[in-house]
Amino acid sequence: MKTRNKLIVLLAAAVLLSSAAARDIDKNISKGLEFINPEDAYAYVKILSSPKYEGRHTGHPGYKAAAEWAAGKFRNWKLNPILDNGYLQPFESPYTVVDQAEMTFFPGDEKEGIKIKVEKDFLPLLSTDSGSHTAGVAFAGWGISAPDLGYDDYAGLDVKGKFVLCFRGTPDRNDKRFQEHDEHRHRMKTAKDMGALGLFYIYPEPIANPNMDWIKDFTPAVISEKTADRIFEEKGIHCLELKKDLLTYKKPLSFPLSSKIAYNVTSRHFPEGMGYNIAGYVEGSDPQLKKHCLVIGGHFDHCGKHLGLLFAGADDNASGSAVVMEIAEAFSKLKTKPKRSVVFVLFGGEEKGLQGSSFFADHIPPVFEKADGMFNFDMVGEGDGTGCSMSPEPELLQKVFEKADESVNVLRNVRFLRGVGVRGSDYAPFYQKGIPSVSFASNGPHIGYHQTGDTIYRINPDIMADIAKLAFIAGYMWADR
Numbered sequence: 449m450k451t452r453n454k455l456i457v458l459l460a461a462a463v464l465l466s467s468a469a470a471r472d473i474d475k476n477i478s479k480g481l482e483f484i485n486p487e488d489a490y491a492y493v494k495i496l497s498s499p500k501y502e503g504r505h506t507g508h509p510g511y512k513a514a515a516e517w518a519a520g521k522f523r524n525w526k527l528n529p530i531l532d533n534g535y536l537q538p539f540e541s542p543y544t545v546v547d548q549a550e551m552t553f554f555p556g557d558e559k560e561g562i563k564i565k566v567e568k569d570f571l572p573l574l575s576t577d578s579g580s581h582t583a584g585v586a587f588a589g590w591g592i593s594a595p596d597l598g599y600d601d602y603a604g605l606d607v608k609g610k611f612v613l614c615f616r617g618t619p620d621r622n623d624k625r626f627q628e629h630d631e632h633r634h635r636m637k638t639a640k641d642m643g644a645l646g647l648f649y650i651y652p653e654p655i656a657n658p659n660m661d662w663i664k665d666f667t668p669a670v671i672s673e674k675t676a677d678r679i680f681e682e683k684g685i686h687c688l689e690l691k692k693d694l695l696t697y698k699k700p701l702s703f704p705l706s707s708k709i710a711y712n713v714t715s716r717h718f719p720e721g722m723g724y725n726i727a728g729y730v731e732g733s734d735p736q737l738k739k740h741c742l743v744i745g746g747h748f749d750h751c752g753k754h755l756g757l758l759f760a761g762a763d764d765n766a767s768g769s770a771v772v773m774e775i776a777e778a779f780s781k782l783k784t785k786p787k788r789s790v791v792f793v794l795f796g797g798e799e800k801g802l803q804g805s806s807f808f809a810d811h812i813p814p815v816f817e818k819a820d821g822m823f824n825f826d827m828v829g830e831g832d833g834t835g836c837s838m839s840p841e842p843e844l845l846q847k848v849f850e851k852a853d854e855s856v857n858v859l860r861n862v863r864f865l866r867g868v869g870v871r872g873s874d875y876a877p878f879y880q881k882g883i884p885s886v887s888f889a890s891n892g893p894h895i896g897y898h899q900t901g902d903t904i905y906r907i908n909p910d911i912m913a914d915i916a917k918l919a920f921i922a923g924y925m926w927a928d929r
Contacts (some may be wrong), residue, residue: 484774493766497761498760501514503758508543510752519726529534530815537727539803540722545754546754553687554803564671574752583610584609585709586613587608587680587703601614611709679719734787736900737788740820744776758901764826769794772794775792794876798874830906833858834918836861856914858918865879868877
């Protein structure tokens with residue numbers, strides 16, 4: 449940026465921030481802050497993560513019921529609905545429910561199998577088809593076939609009618625050309641096209657994951673590193689050493705194994721599933737600027753209930769939803785609204801690949817000419833502070849949050865977004881459109897991520913309330929600039 453332009457930005461910041469300082473969180477903002485409290489945030493998380501809503505799996509009736517409950521809150525606060533018929537913005541979202549799964553490992557030529565325990569040692573990937581097979585196993589590195597990039601884990605490896613083992617990742621983390629190949633959907637399709645019966649990810653622990661397409665006659669799963677080490681015993685290697693070698697040499701290290709795996713899984717697929725964003729807004733006070741909006745959102749969904757196991761998703765992301773709801777209520781109570789409108793969105797389908805946020809970013813309600821900011825909250829329920837990732841431009845964005853935090857003192861670190869990979873949250877579709885974005889995550893430790901242990905018992909009410917206060921103050925300043 450040229451020196452003159454930098455001066456203009458800094459002068460604008462000085463005017464805005466000195467004005468905010470003079471108000472010292474004026475009576476209007478203070479009134480809104482009165483409606484942000486830990487007890488309400490905690491209660492929302494407890495409701496959303498209860499068995500009643502069955503893990504809020506997008507497309508599932510449990511998700512729809514939870515969405516209608518949240519829409520009722522928006523209605524009670526008299527937020528403006530984004531659609532003529534209400535607060536729910538529908539989008540297509542097929543889903544799968546896994547009912548039963550068993551896995552047995554047969555070392556070498558042995559006929560006596562070793563039972564692999566569900567949840568502890570493995571989990572089906574949550575878009576699996578039903579199937580029952582006893583088949584050979586092959587290790588295929590990162591599960592990437594990219595001859596055009598000079599890399600192919602499947603070269604010379606016959607996986608037809610077998611189960612493929614691989615790690616999640618790429619041979620070079622800094623090489624953006626591999627990004628597409630690190631997407632779950634791409635990796636699954638590659639394995640299926642190679643003739644595999646299923647692909648088994650090797651993770652430190654099994655986690656629930658619905659982020660892929662249902663593929664007929666394909667049965668993917670996640671196995672633990674401990675389970676993988678059992679399978680690799682015939683080669684005398686450990687999976688962490690193997691992963692280290694892949695990262696060091698950046699070349700395929702694929703090989704067949706003599707062991708077999710018996711895998712039986714039963715699931716139900718619902719291709720007509722519908723997801724919903726829950727969205728409402730407060731209208732800005734300026735006749736022209738009210739056509740611009742700040743989007744404040746977080747994903748509402750989690751992984752559902754499968755195999756009799758409830759993936760409650762308290763931290764991920766009932767906590768972020770609760771924070772958005774607290775901010776929404778606070779804005780709804782303001783006597784004087786900011787110049788720009790503020791939209792509150794609880795996104796569906798984040799766990800399935802940013803479905804809801806991508807749909808919303810592509811379908812900004814026509815009452816608005818544009819979105820000129822996005823605040824996202826994902827896993828903000830644990831710990832005693834928060835970090836955030838934000839767009840480096842405009843410079844005013846960071847200054848607004850630093851000023852707002854003077855009243856809350858909860859912001860521990862700020863990093864700048866330099867791109868969007870395959871592991872981004874709901875800010876990503878907005879950031880990619882050039883909309884200034886900020887994404888919050890508390891400092892954790894986030895134990896139980898995508899596991900049954902992510903329950904209400906791990907949630908800290910005060911951190912959610914403080915993050916909501918910080919974002920409410922900053923949001924008002926940003927929308928009122």
